[in-house]
Amino acid sequence: MNFIDSHHDHWQTAGGEDGPQPHPPARAHSLLSLEQWHAVRDTWPLGVRVGVMVANTTDIESLAPDLPRLALVVLHFPKWVDGRAYSQARLLRARFRFAGEVRATGDVLVDMVPLLARTGFDAAQLRPDQKIEVAERALGFFAGHYQGDTRQPLPAFARDLSREVGPAAARLTAQQNAELSAGQGI
Amino acid sequence: MYAYTDFDRQFVHARAAQFRDQLDRHLSGTLPEDDFKALRLQNGWYVQRHAPMLRVAVPYGELNAAQLHQLASIARQYDRGYGHFTTRQNLQYNWIPLTQAADVMDRLAAVDMHGIQTSGNCIRNITADALAGVAADEIVDSRPYCEVMRQWSTLHPEFAFLPRKFKIAVSGTVEDRAAIGWHDVGLQLLKNGAGEVGFRVQVGGGMGRTPIIGTVIRDFLPWAQILCYLEAIVRVYNRYGRRDNAYKARIKILVKAEGQKYFDAVEAEFARILSEDVGAGTQLIPQAEFDRIAESFVRPAGVAATPEAAAPLDDAPVDAAPLAFTRWLQRNVHAHQVPGYRAVTLSLKRAGLPPGDATADQMDAAATLSADFSFGELRVTHDQNLLLPWVRAADLPALFDAARSHGFATPNIGLLTDMINCPGGDFCALANARSIPVAAAITERFADLDEIYDIGDIDLHISGCINSCGHHHSGHIGILGVDKDGSEWYQVSLGGSDGSTLSGDAVPGKVIGPSFAAEEVPDVIEAVVDVYRAQRLAGERFIDAVRRIGLPTFKAAADAQRHLTATH
Numbered sequence: 001m002n003f004i005d006s007h008h009d010h011w012q013t014a015g016g017e018d019g020p021q022p023h024p025p026a027r028a029h030s031l032l033s034l035e036q037w038h039a040v041r042d043t044w045p046l047g048v049r050v051g052v053m054v055a056n057t058t059d060i061e062s063l064a065p066d067l068p069r070l071a072l073v074v075l076h077f078p079k080w081v082d083g084r085a086y087s088q089a090r091l092l093r094a095r096f097r098f099a100g101e102v103r104a105t106g107d108v109l110v111d112m113v114p115l116l117a118r119t120g121f122d123a124a125q126l127r128p129d130q131k132i133e134v135a136e137r138a139l140g141f142f143a144g145h146y147q148g149d150t151r152q153p154l155p156a157f158a159r160d161l162s163r164e165v166g167p168a169a170a171r172l173t174a175q176q177n178a179e180l181s182a183g184q185g186i
Numbered sequence: 187m188y189a190y191t192d193f194d195r196q197f198v199h200a201r202a203a204q205f206r207d208q209l210d211r212h213l214s215g216t217l218p219e220d221d222f223k224a225l226r227l228q229n230g231w232y233v234q235r236h237a238p239m240l241r242v243a244v245p246y247g248e249l250n251a252a253q254l255h256q257l258a259s260i261a262r263q264y265d266r267g268y269g270h271f272t273t274r275q276n277l278q279y280n281w282i283p284l285t286q287a288a289d290v291m292d293r294l295a296a297v298d299m300h301g302i303q304t305s306g307n308c309i310r311n312i313t314a315d316a317l318a319g320v321a322a323d324e325i326v327d328s329r330p331y332c333e334v335m336r337q338w339s340t341l342h343p344e345f346a347f348l349p350r351k352f353k354i355a356v357s358g359t360v361e362d363r364a365a366i367g368w369h370d371v372g373l374q375l376l377k378n379g380a381g382e383v384g385f386r387v388q389v390g391g392g393m394g395r396t397p398i399i400g401t402v403i404r405d406f407l408p409w410a411q412i413l414c415y416l417e418a419i420v421r422v423y424n425r426y427g428r429r430d431n432a433y434k435a436r437i438k439i440l441v442k443a444e445g446q447k448y449f450d451a452v453e454a455e456f457a458r459i460l461s462e463d464v465g466a467g468t469q470l471i472p473q474a475e476f477d478r479i480a481e482s483f484v485r486p487a488g489v490a491a492t493p494e495a496a497a498p499l500d501d502a503p504v505d506a507a508p509l510a511f512t513r514w515l516q517r518n519v520h521a522h523q524v525p526g527y528r529a530v531t532l533s534l535k536r537a538g539l540p541p542g543d544a545t546a547d548q549m550d551a552a553a554t555l556s557a558d559f560s561f562g563e564l565r566v567t568h569d570q571n572l573l574l575p576w577v578r579a580a581d582l583p584a585l586f587d588a589a590r591s592h593g594f595a596t597p598n599i600g601l602l603t604d605m606i607n608c609p610g611g612d613f614c615a616l617a618n619a620r621s622i623p624v625a626a627a628i629t630e631r632f633a634d635l636d637e638i639y640d641i642g643d644i645d646l647h648i649s650g651c652i653n654s655c656g657h658h659h660s661g662h663i664g665i666l667g668v669d670k671d672g673s674e675w676y677q678v679s680l681g682g683s684d685g686s687t688l689s690g691d692a693v694p695g696k697v698i699g700p701s702f703a704a705e706e707v708p709d710v711i712e713a714v715v716d717v718y719r720a721q722r723l724a725g726e727r728f729i730d731a732v733r734r735i736g737l738p739t740f741k742a743a744a745d746a747q748r749h750l751t752a753t754h
Contacts, residue, residue: 081224081307083347087424090344094463111208111225118343134211141204143196146337153465155413156193156337157475165192 001117001139003132004103004125011051011072031074034058041066051101056084060091067098075121077106086119093120093150110135114142118149187248187563188333188482190298198295201302201341205229206288213285228308228346230301231287234615238287240279241304242294244566246314246332246356247275251553251562256297258549264290269549271534271542273606273657274353275313275566276304280613302340307348307435309339309420314356315363316567319483320529320575322521326375326383328358330480331409334471338413345420349427350435352420353392364568365684367391367399367692368660370437371419376406383409389419389452390441393654397694398438399685403449410471411460417469418456422448485524486561489576492526513597513639514586519577526579530559532572532594533604537629540622541607542570551592559585569606571599601638602646602715603629606657610650610667611674617650619667619674624648624707631708641715643688644728659694660684662729663711668701675701675751678710680740681732689729698741702751709747717743 011031014024023039024030031051032040044050051072054063063073073092075085085104092098103123104116113135116124126135144164148155208225211217217225226232230241242257257277261269264286265279272278282290294300304311312335315321318328335354339345345352357364358375366372372388384406391400407415423437426444441448459466520529532552535541544552552572556564559581560574567573572594577585589595598604605628608614610621625648632638647661651668658664664679682695702710715728717740722731732740 080221081347082429083307083345083424086344086347087421094465095458097464109221111221115343115346131216134216137207138204141207142200142341144193145343146197146340147342148465148468149343150464154468157472157478158468161191161193165196 001113001121001135002101002123003135004123006125009125013053031072034063037066041069044069053105054088056082056088058088060088061096063092064096067092067096067100070098070100072101072103073098074103074105077104077108077112080107080109080112086115089116089120090150094153110138113138118145118151120150187250188245188329188479195295195298197340198298198300198302199292201229201300202288202291202295205291209284209288224306224347226287227306228303229291230304231284232305232615233284234280234613235611236613237281238284239613240282240287240290240301241272242277242279242299242301243304243311244275244277244299245336246312246318246329247316247566247568248329249564249566251557251564253297253299254549254553254556254564256293256299258546258553260290260293261546261549267547268543268545270540270609271544271566271570271572273568273570273608273655274304274311275316275568276311277566278609280609305351306346307350307352308346309342309348309352309354312336312339312354312356313364313369313568315359316565316573317363317520317529317575318358319485320522320524320527321359321361321363322523323360324358324523325360325377326358327480327483328356328373328375329483330476331358331373331375331385331412332356333479333482334476335412335416338416345424348420348424349429350432350437352423352437354416361687362685365657365660365686365692367685368393368657369400371416372400373412375409378406385409385412387415387419390438390448391692392436392438393657393659394436395433395652396438396442397654397659398442399692399694400438401441403452410473410476413469413471414459414466415452415456418452418459422451422455426451486563486576488561489524489527491524492578492580494525494579510590510595510597511583511586513635514595515582517597517599517601518595519582528577528579528582530574530577530582530585530589531567531599532574532589533596533598534571534594535598535604535629536593536596537626537633540609541605541625544572548592548594552594555585555588555592555594558588569604571604597635598638600643600645602632602641602644603638605629605646605648606661607648608650608656610648610656614650614655616653617667618652618669619650619676619704621648621650621656621665621667624665624667624676624704627704627708628711631712641719642727644715645682645684645689646711647682657684658682660689660692661695662689662732663714664695665707666701670701674704676704676707677701678707678714678744680714680737681729683729688727690733696737698737698744700751702744702748706747706750709749710744713743713747714740 013031014021037052049071053074105125110130146156212222232239264282266281270278353369354371355364355366355369356373368391374386387404388400389403428434518531560576565573607625611617645662647657648665649656649658658666660682666677679695679697683689685692718731
């Protein structure tokens with residue numbers, strides 16, 4: 001997961017003194033709203049890298065024809081408990097085979113990062129009060145999951161799980177056996 | 187029951203470790219309550235009136251003796267020595283300090299247990315018929331399918347933050363004992379003409395403020411496709427379900443508003459998952475995987491058909507009143523698919539304890555009974571009792587004696603005092619009114635066993651608020667606690683059904699007028715029951731009489747009990 005520092009981000013929105021520019025000029029690493037993109041997509045030169053910001057109410061399929069021209073799709077979490085963007089990201093990757101960057105913005109908490117990583121996000125702009133080291137720790141708790149996801153399309157039952165239960169699991173089992181037999185009289 | 191693999195075991199320990207990290211951050215002040223709330227909820231931790239409440243998952247109601255002993259030990263060490271079994275087949279603790287929450291999760295993980303997704307706006311613990319695998323009327327054993335779905339829904343990354351909670355219930359028998367019509371998704375296992383197994387899929391049922399029965403979206407879905415189909419159902423809901431109003435956010439509101447449009451969207455999404463998505467084919471459940479899971483659910487070694495004649499059913503225990511034993515056989519003992527075996531309910535409905543509550547000593551006792559009489563296996567029933575699934579008919583007299591000595595043998599299953607009851611305002615922060623004292627007053631009023639036998643089969647369901655944890659909508663008699671001007675009142679409804687054969691097609695009950703004062707409720711119940719006893723036809727059950735006679739007669743009798751609410 002790439003954690004975005006908004007002060008050192010080479011992607012720039014196309015705003016002006018009077019708000020967003022309706023027809024932004026073709027500049028590399030422009031990050032456009034969906035409306036802006038629709039206004040310029042017919043004339044946007046090939047090879048000028050462009051990203052689009054999408055609301056979580058947008059039908060992500062409407063973006064499908066444009067995806068080969070996009071280097072970045074930014075998905076939004078207006079509240080961290082609003083999970084619509086997870087579905088958008090998953091469809092971008094699993095259905096529309098988008099290979100560019102998928103970035104989470106908005107109310108993005110460290111505890112969302114495992115979900116982001118599994119639904120196809122590869123970048124996140126954390127809420128300013130969140131700490132990157134905690135987010136990285138949050139990614140480390142599980143050796144594997146039951147469902148397939150965008151990183152690991154196979155569900156647990158189609159994988160060789162022996163590689164996902166290391167020495168830690170054996171230790172836990174021993175501890176568990178000790179607890180199970182302790183003082184239970186059966 | 188399902189045997190955890192090393193992977194499963196490691197997984198629940200990892201979840202406990204993750205929760206400990208989140209709790210530590212919360213307690214140290216770096217994770218504020220606003221952000222912590224959804225995290226703790228998805229681990230079963232509510233904050234209630236007196237202390238946090240922990241809801242422990244009992245997947246599709248299956249427990250073993252070691253787990254129940256551990257639950258007893260947790261009740262003693264961390265709580266005040268008891269717990270509450272819920273209509274969703276889970277166990278709740280009421281008094282555990284949040285500072286000890288992570289320790290309790292470790293203790294649970296040690297016996298393959300957890301609180302994953304027992305709360306929050308996610309796919310909740312899947313519920314099922316408590317008689318799965320032993321029911322005499324079984325079409326297909328639902329448990330392996332429940333386990334496959336449990337694994338699929340556990341920490342599903344796309345569906346962790348849905349518009350609202352999402353509940354799946356599964357039945358594999360002729361009789362629906364899982365109230366599937368009342369769930370967000372209700373699954374009925376069946377066999378088609380060719381003997382192939384599949385699901386009839388209902389979607390959009392639910393209780394709460396707007397009670398709705400689920401609609402059939404698929405008559406027969408081949409079993410191997412169930413995960414892809416659920417993905418389609420939940421994805422369309424995640425996208426289009428309302429998030430502006432919690433009372434309109436359940437899938438039932440979306441299904442009701444969109445109807446066929448929702449069904450078409452699900453079918454289209456399902457087709458695209460199968461034909462277009464990376465890895466979709468691998469989500470079709472392979473026969474080998476199904477067989478691996480099903481292996482956990484074979485009959486315990488030692489269970490073998492025994493000639494029925496050898497069962498001394500008429501030999502009452504020497505020291506028991508013959509009638510007590512006969513009644514227990516009649517009400518608490520259920521037919522079994524293996525000749526010579528029975529399933530036996532341990533009643534958690536008895537005077538002096540709230541319905542569904544068990545003390546730590548009783549949990550230990552029930553665990554020991556299961557070890558002695560049922561190969562160490564128990565079930566939590568959706569009407570808040572415990573059940574022993576593998577009892578030899580020949581052992582029934584001995585089990586009766588043992589159950590009675592621990593207070594589990596009240597022969598009232600399916601009768602008036604076997605009521606469903608939420609914890610209500612005594613514990614729950616959501617409740618508008620207390621439900622435990624109402625249940626206690628009714629239990630006291632109907633203490634005479636002869637009387638409740640004469641009344642016969644009846645479902646009395648009590649909820650302390652409109653969230654309907656006590657399933658008041660589906661009760662033949664439903665009682666709902668409401669708040670008016672800061673005091674507690676109780677709305678009474680009649681004629682509801684959970685969808686069982688006895689109760690008829692699932693339907694919400696109808697309210698019989700303005701709410702009553704707490705003191706009036708036992709009188710109202712008695713008056714309603716008296717109308718039935720006076721006017722019933724030979725052999726006619728309460729629910730059938732309510733439908734035949736109609737509400738006005740019952741309403742008039744209830745209104746005659748208004749001493750305190752006469753002017754309301």
